Amino acid sequence: MKVAFVFPGQGSQSPRMLDGFKNNKVVKNTIEEASDVLGKDLSKIIDGEHKDLLNSTVNTQPIILAVSFAIWRVFLDRNGPLPNLIAGHSLGEYTALAVSGVMNFEQALKLVSFRANSMQNAVPVGVGGMAAIIGLDAGTVKRICNECSTSIHKVEPANINANDQIVVSGQNEIIDKVCVSAKQFGARRAVKLSVSAPFHSSLMAPAAKQLEGRLKNEKFLLPKITVINNVDVDFLKSIDQIKTSLSKQAMAPVRWKETVEKFRDNQIKIICECGPGKVLTGLTKRICPEIQSYSFANEEDIDECISFLCNK
Secondary structure, three states: OEEEOOOOOOOOOOOOOOOOOOHHHOOOOOOOOHHHHHHHOHHHHHHHOOHHHOOOOOHHHHHHHHHHHHHHHHHOOOOOOOOEEEOOOHHHHHHHHHHHHEEEEEEHHHHHHHHHHHHOOOOOOOEEEEEEEEOOHHHHHHHHHHHHOOOOOOOOEEEEOOOOOEEEEEEEHHHHHHHHHHOOOOOOOEEEEEOOOOOHHHHHHHHHHHHHHHHHHHOOHHHOOOEOOOOOOOOOOOHHHHHHHHHHHHHEEHHHHHHHHHHHHHHEEEEOOOOOOHHHHHHHHOOOOEEEEEEOOOHHHHHHHHHHHOOO
């Protein structure tokens, strides 16, 4: 039975998200390792009461990477079988690439920290944002964005998460218009998200350029586990392809619906979400309900999944 692993992106974080692994030495050591690399105590941010610190992009992105990688290490420590395919949602793609051996954990942390700073600084705070449109298909949302945008101020589809769940990104004043128009077109919900920048839009071009420059000097290896990327929904087979994909990813839409469908088309029967929360598990059920889903909130969830996989 073919299995895929997926790794979540920004928005999956929550305070005390590692409580299910409270006494796990693998998790503790991984978070300490990440803290040493980044020069900040990640466990204090994860377990602290200051949500603003946890939700700040420059903290959120490396923390989600560290938490997801820690949970992956627990899965391996318990002799979990390697998946056939993997993918990550937005910054989760960096976790996938670290898991596949393209980059090591320290390298991934430093790259994601650089990415987070580049994306946060690409647009002044308050200028751009994002909104979730629920209940309309991608084509309708794209038409609404085009109708509301001008030659200077734009909003674009940023995450194609499911058949009827599209996230848009761009200038705040146009996002407000898109939300109003979406409701007029019959959207069940059109709500602005609590994010600090317009991720995955053309406004992220400066960040994409900075990433391109940084990635040129990175030493990568070919993936040991096949990775499907966000930009092209394609298998990453060369180092040049990986670097090009990661630089474009900052300003290109996350094509998650197509990613899950590609899993299905490649005979994947089980998708395991490895990271905080259950956002991707929920999307899998909406996109391909025939695929069985697992998420790992604690050690017991991992043990249950491994038992199931090893008996199939």
